[in-house]
Amino acid sequence: MKAILFGLLTLSLPTFAQLPLPALIPQPQSIQAGTGQFTITAKTQLAVLTPVAEVRQMVQTSLPGLRINDLAKPANNITVRLAPVANIGREGYELVVSPTGIRLTAPEAAGIFYGLQTLRQLLPAERERPGFRFTGTSVTTSKNGIIPAVVIRDQPRFGWRGMMLDVSRSFFTKEYVKQFIDLMARYKYNVFHWHLTDDQGWRIEIKSLPRLTQVGAWRAPRTGRWNNRENPVPGETQSYGGFYTQDEIREVVQYAAERQVMVVPEIDMPGHMLAAIAAYPNLTCSGKVVPIYPNGKFYKLEDNTLNPCNDSTYLFIDKVFTEIAQLFPGPYIHVGGDEAFKGFWEQCAACKPLMAANGLKNVEEIQSYFIRRVEKIVQSKGKRLIGWDEILEGGLAPNATVMSWRGMNGGIAAAKQGHPVIMTPFQNCYVDLYQGDPSAEPSTYGICRLSNSYAFEPVPDSVRTELILGGQANLWTESVPTSRHAEYMVWPRAFAIAEVLWSPKNTRNWPDFVRRVESHFSRFDVAGINYSRSYLNPYVTVQKQTTGIVEILLNHELAGIDLFYTTDNTLPDAMSPKYMQPFVFPKGADRLRVVAYRDGKPIGRMLDIPFTDLATRAR
Structure with a gap:
């Protein structure tokens, strides 16, 4: 050498x-x-x-x-x-x-x-x-x-370096799924978590239950903000959707394996099952016929949970997992377990005798009963169960792996019980959230900046490190209607999480990471891949004083950036007022505009925020 x-x-x-x-x-x-x-x-x-x-x-x-x-x-x-x-x-x-x-x-x-x-x-x-x-x-x-x-x-720091793609809320073609896998593999991710079913669509062919895709894969077409979308109209053509045939599933799994990527299928239950319930209404406590809603407004109004008290529910799950296990050679099946509304169980006549017979004190323990029975089905197929951290509620199934999304606490609790954990807290790992000031971003909810993703640390101080398998980035698609927008949301935050999961912790260096990210943008430009530059934009925080005064705080993700602003309806530049400290928004002004300069040159997008939006933030 x-x-x-x-x-x-x-x-x-x-x-x-x-x-x-x-x-x-x-x-x-x-x-x-x-x-x-x-x-x-x-x-x-x-x-x-x-x-x-x-x-x-x-x-x-x-x-x-x-x-x-x-x-x-x-x-x-x-x-x-x-x-x-x-x-x-x-x-x-x-x-x-x-x-x-x-x-x-x-x-x-x-x-x-x-x-x-x-x-x-x-x-x-x-x-x-x-x-x-x-x-x-x-x-x-x-x-x-x-x-x-x-x-x-x-060599990698963690063995589980995952990315999740939700294909239920927005359907993506087999070709795009392969592109998604190809790109994640280039940055050394090795787990593709495929969220195949949810309330808004069932995306995988189950031959023994054909109505899951005949009915459950299709819904009324809608655009616009997620919760502003109109409910379906009786008799309306259900023309939006699609599903993957079993041959297509095998093709994707093989494609991933050639790139050292394990595919983990998720069939979300007992909640988030409306698409399956639309196909088979007997799966719920009420047996009510429901449509597939192209929004989330039905939650707690319509029963989207499986009936945990009927044996027929478990026969349905057994049929599904029999075929799932044959299609996916990896060791895991993800069963979801998140956000299951239990109000319908409290009113279910079948649940009361089950609770009495099994000593279940509340509906949380019904969910635990359900997950334990499902784990036995999963194990009967030669697989291991993974679930979101809600599967802790009422008691954890004996051999479950927990995917902690509501922060780190669920993962910490599971690890302290000796269970393997995959850390994916939404504050760092949900790449469907705003990645910059909402005034300059497509509509979504919450915020996770590039610096938040880079600051992710999967191993808490209080647990055995060997129980933290790794982590992953998650792309939910309620507000991601196209593959082009999926790219915009994933990159560059997936660069950050890739480095967190692969590289030694002590090599992390934010300024150098930003330098390398900007170099990789040139590679994406050549490849025609979309990405976000939102980390170059300023962002605004608003505080409302008890006197009713609105105070403005300006900030930026990068060090050494100069921020200039106007409140008089003019366009700001380097000769405008320079931000030095929080200021009171002037009475009578109707909008705030902010620009960022690096080394004397403007970067990112100008923010243009009406006072009405600032007042809303203050509330």
Whole structure:
């Protein structure tokens, strides 16, 4: 190694941001920058020193246009080998780039895959052009193959690095789901949590229960804000929706496996089941026929929960999970368990004798009874149960894994009981929330800025670290109607969570992360992928004093930013009043405008907020 590296610069924390290191996301465990570069040309060959077909295929796919020649000498070529690497686990790798060649070594196929993703990021942004191949001998092609000299030893901090896509509220095609998986895999995520069913649509074919997709996959078409959408009209054509056939499911699962991604299906129950109930009304306590609502206004008014007191409910679940287990080879089935309104159970005639017979004191314990029975069904299929943290209510099923979304407390409670936990608190991990000031963002609810996601720490001080499997980013789609908008909501916050879950905790450096994010935007531009730059915008906080005065606080996610504002209906620039401290909004003024400047130049979007909106925030 000493013979091929000159003037090594080693990652020395916490000062690594000053070193001329490549803009990699997530940050590797160890990185050393060398002198010089290697250039991939059409003459470069691939020596793949393993007969494992999976590895050979992933190398060929990652370096399109290059020829595999296992007899190629290391000089001026790329050598990939499956072999042990000291102190590197199954998903780790060692990547050495020198002016005379590239060597990638990993103990297992997963490590080879992640090393190839790092190698891809070391290439210029042109690598992301659709249809890119290392072909031709032009100067342009050569420049597109330049890789800086570097030595990287890398492995993940957590084994569970997940992203969730909700396809019930908004349906996404099989092709887009594959694109979603492909992009998450490039940033070293390894779990695709597929939220396949909810109140607004049942998206997976269950052959033994055909009405689930004949009826449950379709609803009245609506646009606009989620809770402003009109209810369905009797007799209206149910034309919005869709579902995945079992062959399509198998195709997606295989596609994910080729990218080292495990697919975890979620069939949400006992609540969030309105689409199934529309198809089979006997699943509820009342047996009432209901439509599929294209909004959330029905909650607590219509019964969207399964009847936990009838054996027929568990026969239905058994049928569903029999087919689910056959389609998804991974070890988990996610059963939801969140936001189950229990008011209808309190009035259910069938529930009272069940409570008496089983010593259940309240409806929370009915949910626990339900989840325990469901866990036995899941285990009978050779799978393990995961549920949202509400499955703690009334007592946790014996072998359940808890996904903690209502903050960290549910995960802490589950870990203290000895259960495995996946941390995904909405404050850091819900990428469907506002990522900037709401005045400059598409409509949604709540807020999770890029800096909030980067500040996520999955391991609380008070629990055994080995019980925290990892974490994940969640994209709920009530307010995400298109795949283009899904990209806008996911990126760059998914960069932040990828780094939290992969990189060593002590390498986290917010200013350097922002630098690397902006470098990756150029890659997304070439690839035609949408993303948000909301972290460049100012944001406004409003406080109302007891005297009725409205006080304005301006802020920004980045350090060293100058904010300028106006309240006189003019457009602000660097000659406008500079924000120095909170100020009282002038009486009679009807709007606030704010701009941000970095290094003397405007960045982000100008905020333009009417006083009526400011007053609403104050309330």
